[in-house]
Amino acid sequence: xxSPAVDDDICILKHExxxxxxxSPVSVCAGDESVASHFALVTAYEDIKxxxxxTEKENGLLRRRxxxxxxxxxxxxxxxxxxPQYMNKAFSAYRGIYxxxxxxxxxxNKVKKEKLDSERLLTEQLQAKELELLQLRSEMETSQxxxxxxxxxxxxxxxxxxxxxxxxxxxEHLERLQLENDALHKLCRAGQDVSENCVVDEDQSLEAxxxxxxxxIVQSYQDVLSEVSRLRSVVQSQSELVRRMxxxxxxxxxxxxxxxxxxxxxxxxxxxxxxxxxxxETTASPKTARNEFHGPSSSSSLRCSSSHAxxxxxxxxxxxxxxxxxxxxx
Numbered sequence: 001x002x003s004p005a006v007d008d009d010i011c012i013l014k015h016e017x018x019x020x021x022x023x024s025p026v027s028v029c030a031g032d033e034s035v036a037s038h039f040a041l042v043t044a045y046e047d048i049k050x051x052x053x054x055t056e057k058e059n060g061l062l063r064r065r066x067x068x069x070x071x072x073x074x075x076x077x078x079x080x081x082x083x084p085q086y087m088n089k090a091f092s093a094y095r096g097i098y099x100x101x102x103x104x105x106x107x108x109n110k111v112k113k114e115k116l117d118s119e120r121l122l123t124e125q126l127q128a129k130e131l132e133l134l135q136l137r138s139e140m141e142t143s144q145x146x147x148x149x150x151x152x153x154x155x156x157x158x159x160x161x162x163x164x165x166x167x168x169x170x171x172e173h174l175e176r177l178q179l180e181n182d183a184l185h186k187l188c189r190a191g192q193d194v195s196e197n198c199v200v201d202e203d204q205s206l207e208a209x210x211x212x213x214x215x216x217i218v219q220s221y222q223d224v225l226s227e228v229s230r231l232r233s234v235v236q237s238q239s240e241l242v243r244r245m246x247x248x249x250x251x252x253x254x255x256x257x258x259x260x261x262x263x264x265x266x267x268x269x270x271x272x273x274x275x276x277x278x279x280x281e282t283t284a285s286p287k288t289a290r291n292e293f294h295g296p297s298s299s300s301s302l303r304c305s306s307s308h309a310x311x312x313x314x315x316x317x318x319x320x321x322x323x324x325x326x327x328x329x330x
Contacts, residue, residue: 157242160239163239164235166235171228181217184217
């Protein structure tokens with residue numbers, strides 16, 4: 001429903017459009033401008049009128065909403081009999097909610113405490129694992145540094161030096177054997193000089209025995225020479241292997257094989273003590289043998305004792321080789 005002011009405005013506009021003063025001092029050219037301004041005013045008025053209608057609709061909706069809210073919230077008070085009962089129910093409900101809140105708060109604190117304990121335990125375990133990892137990493141780096149510092153060529157140099165020392169000791173041992181062999185030859189010659197005074201049969205048997213002993217000694221000497229030559233070839237092959245292995249990374253298999261050869265062919269001095277229990281037999285000399293000559297039987301026993309003493313002396317030197325010991329004992 002439109003207000004009276006709006007009707008008055010419409011009447012004024014209609015009156016202005018209907019009434020035109022004949023005595024208006026405005027010229028005909030100014031009429032077009034007045035018509036344009038009139039249309040602008042009419043358009044503005046229509047817009048204002050439309051906005052007013054929309055505002056009135058919104059006001060009506062707001063009035064209805066206010067009425068609904070008033071009906072909903074501003075109800076008449078309850079009878080006096082329902083007031084205390086309602087308060088008791090509200091208090092009991094509030095008390096239950098408060099107790100439940102306290103229980104939930106206690107459970108929450110308990111869960112928080114368990115969470116903190118589990119986090120602390122996991123942190124300690126993680127730190128322990130990190131420490132173990134750091135220790136393992138440091139040990140691995142230390143081993144790598146030690147491996148880089150110790151060149152495998154040093155081990156081969158040590159093996160080569162030990163092989164050279166072994167060759168030198170074997171050469172000295174060979175020289176001693178040669179000297180002992182010369183001494184045995186002298187003893188054999190002395191025995192031959194003593195045997196010239198004996199019977200021909202005894203001489204022949206003694207010569208056969210001496211030849212057998214001499215062949216045994218020569219065979220032992222040849223075995224020693226073959227062993228020394230074999231060791232020289234082994235050392236040469238190892239030197240060639242060392243020269244080849246310097247050009248590539250070291251292989252522990254070859255080093256183990258070399259120590260196995262050394263362990264199997266190592267000189268064992270405790271085996272020499274087995275044949276030194278009777279030193280009196282090895283001290284017989286050709287002079288004493290000549291002084292004790294009383295006949296054919298004593299000459300043969302003297303030659304046998306001298307040959308036996310020479311064999312004992314050779315066995316005491318060659319005790320480190322089991323194969324040579326068995327051959328001489330035959």
